[in-house]
Amino acid sequence: MERNLCLIGKGNVGTQFLKLLQKKQEILKTKFGLNFRIIAIFEYDGALINNNGLDLAKIFDIGENFRKLEDWEKNVKALNYLSKLDIETCIETTPTNPDTGEPALSHIIEALNNGFDVVSSNKGPFYLKYRELHELAEKNKCYIKYDATVASCVPALAIKNDLIANEIIGIKSILNGTSNYILSRMTSEGVEFSLALKEAQELGYAEADPTLDIEGFDAAGKLVILVNELFDLSLTIKDVKIRGISDITPQAIKLAKSDGYVIKHLAIYKNNSLLVEPRLIEKNSSLDINGTLNVIEIQTKYAGPIILMGRGAGAKEAAAAILNDLINIQKLRGYIH
Amino acid sequence: MERNLCLIGKGNVGTQFLKLLQKKQEILKTKFGLNFRIIAIFEYDGALINNNGLDLAKIFDIGENFRKLEDWEKNVKALNYLSKLDIETCIETTPTNPDTGEPALSHIIEALNNGFDVVSSNKGPFYLKYRELHELAEKNKCYIKYDATVASCVPALAIKNDLIANEIIGIKSILNGTSNYILSRMTSEGVEFSLALKEAQELGYAEADPTLDIEGFDAAGKLVILVNELFDLSLTIKDVKIRGISDITPQAIKLAKSDGYVIKHLAIYKNNSLLVEPRLIEKNSSLDINGTLNVIEIQTKYAGPIILMGRGAGAKEAAAAILNDLINIQKLRGYIH
Numbered sequence A, B: 001m002e003r004n005l006c007l008i009g010k011g012n013v014g015t016q017f018l019k020l021l022q023k024k025q026e027i028l029k030t031k032f033g034l035n036f037r038i039i040a041i042f043e044y045d046g047a048l049i050n051n052n053g054l055d056l057a058k059i060f061d062i063g064e065n066f067r068k069l070e071d072w073e074k075n076v077k078a079l080n081y082l083s084k085l086d087i088e089t090c091i092e093t094t095p096t097n098p099d100t101g102e103p104a105l106s107h108i109i110e111a112l113n114n115g116f117d118v119v120s121s122n123k124g125p126f127y128l129k130y131r132e133l134h135e136l137a138e139k140n141k142c143y144i145k146y147d148a149t150v151a152s153c154v155p156a157l158a159i160k161n162d163l164i165a166n167e168i169i170g171i172k173s174i175l176n177g178t179s180n181y182i183l184s185r186m187t188s189e190g191v192e193f194s195l196a197l198k199e200a201q202e203l204g205y206a207e208a209d210p211t212l213d214i215e216g217f218d219a220a221g222k223l224v225i226l227v228n229e230l231f232d233l234s235l236t237i238k239d240v241k242i243r244g245i246s247d248i249t250p251q252a253i254k255l256a257k258s259d260g261y262v263i264k265h266l267a268i269y270k271n272n273s274l275l276v277e278p279r280l281i282e283k284n285s286s287l288d289i290n291g292t293l294n295v296i297e298i299q300t301k302y303a304g305p306i307i308l309m310g311r312g313a314g315a316k317e318a319a320a321a322i323l324n325d326l327i328n329i330q331k332l333r334g335y336i337h
Helices: A012-032 A056-068 A078-084 A104-113 A124-128 A130-139 A158-163 A177-189 A193-202 A217-231 A250-258 A315-332 B012-032 B056-068 B078-084 B104-113 B124-128 B130-139 B158-163 B177-189 B193-202 B217-231 B250-258 B315-332
Strands: A002-008 A035-043 A046-049 A072-074 A089-092 A117-120 A168-174 A240-242 A261-270 A273-282 A293-300 A304-311 B002-008 B035-043 B046-049 B072-074 B089-092 B117-120 B168-174 B240-242 B261-270 B273-282 B293-300 B304-311
Touching: A002 A012, A002 A078, A012 A035, A012 A056, A012 A315, A035 A056, A035 A078, A046 A056, A046 A078, A056 A072, A078 A104, A089 A104, A089 A315, A104 A117, A104 A124, A104 A130, A117 A315, A124 A130, A124 A217, A130 A217, A158 A293, A158 A304, A158 B158, A158 B315, A168 A217, A177 A193, A177 A250, A177 A261, A177 A293, A217 A240, A217 A261, A217 A273, A250 A261, A315 B158, B002 B012, B002 B078, B012 B035, B012 B056, B012 B315, B035 B078, B046 B056, B046 B078, B056 B072, B078 B104, B089 B104, B089 B315, B104 B117, B104 B124, B104 B130, B117 B315, B124 B130, B124 B217, B130 B217, B158 B293, B158 B304, B168 B217, B177 B193, B177 B250, B177 B261, B177 B293, B217 B240, B217 B261, B217 B273, B250 B261
Parallel strands: A002 A035, A002 A089, A089 A117, A240 A273, B002 B035, B002 B089, B089 B117, B240 B273
Antiparallel strands: A035 A046, A046 A072, A168 A261, A168 A293, A261 A273, A293 A304, A304 B304, B035 B046, B046 B072, B168 B261, B168 B293, B261 B273, B293 B304
């Protein structure tokens, strides 16, 4: 069965998705009888478009010069062109404005209005307009999937289906690898926040402007999506009480340590409240993870805490999460079993 | 929609399942429109049978005297009576002979041959006849689910669907809470194996005959099911190289400790080999968990290790896993969304 797709945003995640898709084409055909064809790849200044399916090998070969390919159409915009496409699914991986969720938000709305299923790795639209997007999808009988947005390839959202009977009562998590890396280094080396941040930036774990990570905004966005999904709520990032880690001192960490505690930047859902803030947790407890890992402790009524842990970031990881969403949509549509 | 069930085995797990089902009846009705009715509950010496649905409240009220209820039919055997039942699903929770998988194995085969979907918390049938049972289910167009068998309510088997695109390459796990408890105590207290075992028995973590747990047979059975499920294989418990922990000494643990290691009873799948044996792992690494917890490290190609952790045993936990399987079968059959 041929399934036509478009990709919006040919950045790191988008490119890794294309590569993974190509690598998996054979097995998707033999195992599921699925043949995914990329009809269009949109960038900010134009698009590669071929209604018979783009030649991915050619696109990889030419690398950053893809604008020289004959399928390139200059100045074409996703928002204006989506309605002309004969596709089933739109993959959205553009860079997003964290305050507005744009341009991803408009792309997703336009895709749904055209009856396309949507898979996105963009948090913004979902921590701002979770319910609205779900209602629009329902109205248009479409699926929207966004597992990559929370803890990347760790199936934090998908696990909902595996815990239906086992009532979830709360969440405690570490959802930002950058701030966790910084606190881990401050704890193990006793260094100042600024030094640990500099090290994280040098290693590529923190961005030049690290505000979103260290002030807790990134974790808050993920927490909103996770809680909306697991508890079927309609919260937005405005509902989160957020405190960053930039005022944590080595002295505070040392003091905690002497009593058997570590300071972690936790994202918590408890008693209908959403919090992102530095918290004391017991040393060597399940949330005491080091480095850039993510961890999610799901408190359940019938089986205590269930813990999920893994890499929470990375383009390859996000690409695998996107492809998984895409395959699961085919299942939901009954095309595969 | 009314869905008729039978339960075989009214032990701890079976009873907890009935209680959970009753507790969830209202929400199952309002949320999914599902009305589960228990038509029969089989014990070794008879059965409670009522084709209009048994009155669970009455059964709970009377406790161990359930044989005095008017719905009790003496000497009725599940194996002979299943074909007479008008049910959709059979829940199997009898005590099992670990060598033969009986009587669960015969119950499951009989249920499938009658066209009933099956949910079971029994490992035996699945580490002995995994492929045969799946083939029989397919032939009869039935579903079989057994998520409770591996790490209880931790969705170790169900997670397969969430990692389709993210190729799984190996497993490292701790699947037996008893042996992990014993090793944890030997490590923290420096005591002999026999003393730690006695403590575990006093606390109810180990059985009077602890052989299956401490010699690795229990973990091996779970490993077989986990690996068959995640890698679509047809292995049996005979394929596992098994070594127990009864010859581990406090000296060996101390020696490991001095080099930054702990000894854990690991269940491993690597390079097509299945192993259960004591292994050195780095102190404070993700598999270094204490107490009776279970942990499963799933090594993936695109996102490194993904770790699942939680309580691996307990009747309530198993009951929640069973009810979850039951609900998911309704989804697979298209009765709910």
